[in-house]
Each structure stands twice: as structure tokens, then as C-alpha cells.
Amino acid sequence: MIDLELLERVKNDALYDRAFQCIAGGMLSNYKHKEGDKPTFIARTEGAHFYDHDGNKYYDFCINYGPSILGRHNERFKKFLMDELEKGYTPDLKEIQIEAAEAIKKCVKGIDLIRFALCGSEANMMAVRVARGYTGKNYVVKFAGHYHGAFDFILGGTSTPENPVAVDEEREGDIYNSITTTIGRGKHALMDTMIIEFNDLPAMEKLFEERGDEIACVLLEPIPVNIYGCMPEPGYLEGVRELCTKHNVVLIFDEVITGFRLALGGAEEYFGVTPDLWTFSKAIGGGFPVAIFGGKKEVMEGIVECKTLSAGTFQGHPLCSAAIVGLTTILAENDGAILKKIARLGNMLAEGFLDRAKAHGIPLIVQGFPAAIVPVITTKDKIINNADALENCDQVLYFYFSTRMNQLGVYNLQRYSCSDEHTEDDVRYAIEAADKVFEELEMFM
Template sequence: MPSYDRSVALWEEAKRHLAGGVSSNVRYASAPVPLFFARGEGARLYDVDGNVHIDYILGNGPAILGHAPPAVLKAVAESLADGQVFAAQHERELALAQALTRLIPGAELVRFATSGTEAVHMAFRIARAFTGRRKIVKFEGHYHGWTDQTYISVRPSLNEAGPASEPVAVPESPGMAPGALDDVLVLGWNDLAAVEALFARHGGDIAGVIMEPVMVNGGVIAPAAGYIEGVQRLCTAHGALFICDEVITGFRLGLGGAQGRFGLKPDLSIFAKAVAGGFPLALVAGRRDVMEILLTRNVMHGGTYNGNVQSMAAALAALALLEHDGGAAYRDMERCGTRLMQGLAELGRKHRLPILVQGFPAIFQTFFTTAAAPRHYRESAACDRDMAAAFSRALQEEGIRVNQRSAWFLSTAHDTAVIDETLSAADRAMARLHS
């Protein structure tokens, strides 16, 4: 069994100075305590107790090139002497905007921010200003940040969520403004008829419909055939904006994100995480006529660190690596991720465990269920979460780091040797579940 004595001691000390001992509530979900890490390199993290972890959390997605990618660090190091924050424009910012409008199908204009949560807030403001309407439609199980207007029905308990045909908007945290629920309409995902019925009732009030084009936060569930296209057609017919939250899928499912993979052109999109190879950067991209209201109608969006020199340098270097040799990095991730997904499924059969591996090679999830693959949040929530948590703990004891809901992020550093090592460890971890 690995020792975590120093992490335990540091967390006890951290609680004296940091609220809860962490800087994000998501980080509580670690055993035996929120772990402390000393460094990361490639596919591995090294904790303060000397344990080595093959990392499939990757900072919750940003480290698509692995930890400390040399080319990105070199670009950032070279930028440091140029300054950090100008409160003005610079050429790296323009160069990145040019690259993004070339790569992202729905991007005629972009605007930079620092975090995905902040960029979602910007997209909502743009949608409301452009349409003159108030209401935003979101879906159960989709996460769009932790603000009052977004942290709604992300992981609601099923006894609070109401009937599947008419879900109740459930606030996910104490302290949220009650009025925030007034402007949010909640639906179950992958049900086009439900979207049609909602537009029939509220079409003139809906400013936009936001979704993860793949429901990563609710189980890495792909959209049903024709579903996203049908939602966008309904938005267009009713004068609402179709908003894709590609904070996770962007630059993870391909250079054009999920929209490039599925052949979409959303009215607005939000990107973050993988775009800068681990450095803080987010953006809103969209139709020219929609995005231009930031200027023409003086719709307010600000931010001291937007477009900062180091994040621009990091993103330019990261995208250059991802684009190199016709996107060879993605072909390698597809190959290695497919091998890992198939290997985990085979190990489940070997150990007679009801494991389901669902998603895409660069981001997938393992479930424990005897039912069919989940199509929406409520089916995902019905899977065996206790077994998933036990599997996560067993993997950690074998040197494999996945999050508590058993989502797996891959990077370009997860090569064949790393995948083979992971599968050997997963074999031992599954054997532990029987002991």
C-alpha cells in the first residue's frame, strides 16, 4: 500500500491557512486526503511522498501534451522577458486569434478570457444582448461552471430533479441567488422531442441553448444521431442562439473540437483547458454578427489577464504541436486511447466485472452497470457509483490516477508503453475488487 503521510500532514497544515485546505472544491475528491504533488512530467505525476502516478486526470483536461511539455515551456520562457500583462494588444494575441478562426468551424471572431466559467458567462451575456431575451436552456448532467446562473442541475439527486419529462432546475450549492433559477430552463439530454416541446411553450423567451456537444461531465455520452443538428435547427427557427460548451472537447476531440468532428457550426462556442497546453486560457468564438455586438452595442466584457503574454505564447506552441504533420498527435492518441479502452473492456470480462467503457479515445469513462450504455444523465446516475469509486481507489494503489467518477483523459505523452503499464496495473486493480 502506498504511503501518503506527508500529504496528510500538509493537508492538515493547509486547512489552517486555505479554506478547506484546497483552492477548488473539486479537489476534495481524492483519497485518503487531497494529495500534494511535487512535480509532473509527461504522463506522470510525482507526489510529495514519493509515489509515482500515471496521470489520467491531467489537470481535469488541460494537459493534452502531458505535464511540462518542453516546446510549450520554451515558448513561455522566451516570452517572459517581454512582460506579462499590458492592458493592451500584442502580436501574439493576434496570431492566436488568426489560428483559432482558421481551425474552429464556427469561429469567425474570438474573444479571450481566463477560465471556462468566465467565458460561459460572457457567452450568456452576448446571447441575451443579441436576442433581447432572458432565458437559457441547459441540460441535466452538463457542467458550465460554478456561477449562480450555471451551477444548476449538474448532478442533481433524482428525488429532487422531478419527472424526466419536465425536470426541475436544481441549485447545486448553498448561497446561490434564488433568482438565478428564473432564467434557466432545464431538459434531459438526447431527447429532441423535449426540446421541440419546450420551444413550443417558451420559444419567444429563449436567448440560447447551451450544451456540451459530448456530455463529458455526465458520463462522456455522445449525442444521438441527428440530435445536435435538430437542436440547432430549432434554435435557428425560433431566433435563439445555439451555444456549444467545448471547454473539454475543444482541441481534445480534434483541432476543430467536437464541432469539427460532427460537422457543426454553432452560433457561439466556449473553449478552454487544452487550448494552451496547461496554461490558463479560455475564449468565446462565434458568428461575426453575434460577436461584433461586444463593440457595436457596447456589451461589456473585461478581464485584466485576458490575452496575457504567457498564455498566448503557450497556446501558439501547443497548437503548433497538435497541428504538426497533419495532426499526427491526434492519430497517435486515437490509437493509444482505443487500445486502452479495448484493454479495459477485456479485463472486465476476464474478471467478470460489469464494466462499460464509453466515450472517445482522448476522453472516456468507465461505468459499472449491467444495463445498456447510458444515453443521458439519469441513466448515467443509475450506474454503480460505489463500485466506480472503489475501482478508482484500487487504481490509485497501483499507481494509476483517475478521477472519482472514473473519467479518463489522455495526452500525447500516453504512448504504447504507458498504456501497457496502465493495463497491467488495471488488471491488478480489478483483481483487488474481488478481494
């Protein structure tokens, strides 16, 4: 097993120095970089592996932060794209957009109408606008640690149980809060946002009883993978649904991460709870920049009547629409064989992590779902929300584990995802690397 920390990456580092002269920060996203590290520039790909410009091999368990569920070389997926490309490459209104919308409706049974967007951030921004237009109310309720994009009124922030209205402050020790704090945010941007803890139904009941007539929508990730993959407690999503219905509040499922990975029908299929609006991105385009927001006909009526503005030059670009059609078609084939394969490999990886951690005396649990597993170093049986994570997770060792796995060639974003191109041998390599890191962690126990 090669330790990349010990290797020189001369060509890769030269590319970073070159990029730094023309791309701000030398990278494409602040989140795709760790302080002190130079990002990896990919020279070529092969199966579930990629190689940098110095020839170093990486086992890719990041899959571009989630979109590349089919891998990078699915020939059938390419054909959907090439067939559409032959018809032209400009953002015209074509039949393919109808086919893409119909494909989404076929998968996600509760959706009546959709609109296209370019990324998850935009889709969530538009879903909130639709909810405000429909209800005539103002406040957005979100949850500590949930990530819904980089726009000002929903990014980060913090609150207290006494006052749920968000403020633009950092909270000591809260890593999620620190990485979502930014300069340049409008002074009053967070004033219409409330933040409470996930999996705390009594707190939501209290908030709704006191201020339900001011709340336009609840925006949540059904499984908040960014805070250690917390699963909703039994009855929690059902309780949220009931409260939203009672108080005329629009329930929005942000399925940018879970969509078309948790199940073909998303969280609605998996949990049996139907929101009023959905947002999807990442996997829905198989690697192409596309997102959608949509939901019940009556909630989307503001857009239908052109009262709620939804506009843009590139929304629903034919190539991106073809990607949606291709992705949904391929995932639905053979009774969902690809998603079943990914789940099997994800479970194999989770079980391997748990087994190796136990052998070295490392207190580890694995959360999330099979297509996006999150190893968590804690003595608890489960972590249920951001407050629980801050109190009971060893964040230092958590990031040490992730960093060392990257150095051993297992490319990850603290969570681990498989694609259709992954094999059991790839998973075994990741487990072997984890065994080495757990052995190193013994000195901290």
C-alpha cells in the same frame, strides 16, 4: 504493483495539514478532493508520471483535468512561452493576442470573432450574456448533468418534465446534482434557467413549441463527459441546430473539455454541426489559465459595438496568448500526429479495460472519446443521458473502481486521458491495475 492505500504518506499529509492553516480547505478546488482523502502534493514530474513528497509514483491519467495535453515538459511549447516572456510579463495589448485569435479561427472554421477569458466558467457566463444581448430573450436551456462552471445561474439545479424551470434542490441518488449544490447561491439565481434531458429531441421540440419565443440560448456539451461520456445520438445535434435556427435561439457549444482534444476543429469538425457560439478552455492553453468565447460575427456584434460588456484586466494575457499559439501550432504539425497518438493510446486503454472486465465477469462499457474515456459499469450497451445513468449505472462500483485505481497509482477523475508524454507502457500499467480492481469487484457480482 504498489498499493498506495497501504503506504504512509507522512510528508504529503504534513503538507496538507500546513495548507489547511492558510488555504481554505487545504486545497485549490472543492472538486479536487474526495471526502476522507488528503490531496496529493506533487514534488516532481517525469514523463507522464509524478511523485509525491514521500517518493510515491503516480501514472497521471488526469492530466490536470484536461489542460496538459502536451504533457508537462514539451520543450517547443516552453519556447513559445519563453520568447514571449522575454518581451515582458505584464498584461499589455500586443500582436500575440491577434496571433492567438487567428490561430483559433484557422482551427475552428465557423468562428468569426473571439474574446478572451480566464477560465471556462467565465467564458460560458459571457457566451450566455452575448446570446441574451443578441436575441433580446432571457431563458437559458441546459441539460441535466452537463457542467458549465461554478457561477450561480448555471450550476446544478434540477427540474421536472412538467416544469423545466430549474430549482435549487438536491435530487436523491443524483451524484452530479449533489456535488453542484451550494449554499450562498442567490435565491432567484436559477429562475431564468431551464433543464431538460440530453438526447431527448422530442422533449426539446415540445419546449420550443411552447416557449421558444422566451429562450435566448441552448448551452450544451457536445459530449457530456461528466455524465459517463454520453455520445449524442445520430441526428440529435442536427435536430438541436435546426430547432435553434427555427426559433431564433443561439446554440452554444461548451467545448471546455472536447476542444482541441476531440479534433483540432472541435465538435464542429467531428460532428459536422456548427453552433452560433463556442467556448474553449482547458487544453487550449496547454496548462495555462486561458479561455475564449466567440462565434458568428452577427452574434458577437453587441461586443463589437460595446453594448454587451466584456472586460477584465488579465484577459488575453500575453503569456496565455502565446500558449494558445504554441498549442495550436504543435497540434497541427505532421497532420495532427499528437492527437492521433493520444487517440491510439486512448483506444488501447479502452480495449484493455473492456478485455479485463470481461475476463472477470464485470459488465462494463467505455464511453466518451479517445482523449477522455469513461469506463461505466452497467448492463446496457450505452448510456445516453443523466436520467439513463441514474437508473442503469452502478454508481457505487463506479466510484469504487476509480478510487482503487487511484490507490494503485493510476491517477484519474473517473475519466482517463492521455497526453503526448504517455507511452504504451503507461497504458499497460493502467490496464494491469484495472485487472486487479476487476478481480476485487467479482465479490460484488
